[in-house]
Amino acid sequence: MFGIEQTIRENAIDPRARAGESDWFENRDVTTSVYLGLNPVIGIEWFLHRNISFHSEYYTLITAGWRIVTEDYAREYSNGDWYRSDSDLSGVYYSVRGYARAGVSFYFK
Numbered sequence: 489m490f491g492i493e494q495t496i497r498e499n500a501i502d503p504r505a506r507a508g509e510s511d512w513f514e515n516r517d518v519t520t521s522v523y524l525g526l527n528p529v530i531g532i533e534w535f536l537h538r539n540i541s542f543h544s545e546y547y548t549l550i551t552a553g554w555r556i557v558t559e560d561y562a563r564e565y566s567n568g569d570w571y572r573s574d575s576d577l578s579g580v581y582y583s584v585r586g587y588a589r590a591g592v593s594f595y596f597k
Contacts, residue, residue, distance in 0.1 A: 489524070489525035489526070489527060489551075490523070490524055490525075491521075491522075491523050491525075492520075492521070492522050492523075493519075493520070493521045493523075494518070494519070494520045494521075495517075495518070495519045495520075496516070496517070496518050496519075497515075497516070497517045498514075498515070498516045498517075513562075513563050513564075514560075514561070514562045514563075515559070515560070515561050515562075516559070516560045516561075517557065517558070517559050517560075518557070518558045518559075519555065519556070519557050519558075520555070520556045521553055521554070521555045521556075521581075522553050522554050523551045523552065523553025523554075524551070524552060524553060525549060525550060525551035525552070526548075526549075526550045526551075527547060527548070527549050527550070528547065528548055528550075529545055529546070529547040529548075530545065530546055530547075531543060531544060531545030531546070532544060532545075533593075538595075539594060539595045539596070539597070540592065540593070540594055540595070541592070541593045541595070542590075542591075542592055542593075543590070543591055543592075543593060544588065544589065544590040544591075545588070545589050545590075546586065546587070546588045546589075547586070547587055547589075548584065548585070548586045548587075549583070549584075549585045549586075549587075550582075550583070550584050551582065551583045552580070552581070552582040552583075553580070553581060553582075554578070554579070554580055554581075555577075555578065555579060555580075555581050556576070556577070556578040557575075557576070557577040557578070558575070558576050558577075559573070559574070559575045559576075559577075560573075560574050561573040561574075
């Protein structure tokens with residue numbers, strides 16, 4: 489599994505601001521991820537009858553990649569003060585998640 493994702497989030501007003509607390513707010517986050525993954529699966533199936541079976545499986549999703557996060561934040565307060573912040577974060581990340589499923593299958597011929 490190979491993937492490239494990009495997420496852009498922009499806000500023009502602060503949803504948490506109270507009246508008179510802020511005159512202007514802007515936030516822009518850009519997240520870009522490039523990843524490679526592996527999805528091994530193991531399972532069993534037992535036939536109670538030729539048309540009915542019980543099955544269970546366990547699968548793992550393993551991903552590793554490179555993530556770049558850019559954040560630009562600016563705010564002007566009602567008293568005229570400014571706050572501006574730019575940050576660039578990048579680095580290697582990994583994720584391991586496991587899932588189990590069980591079920592019953594009915595086969596019709």
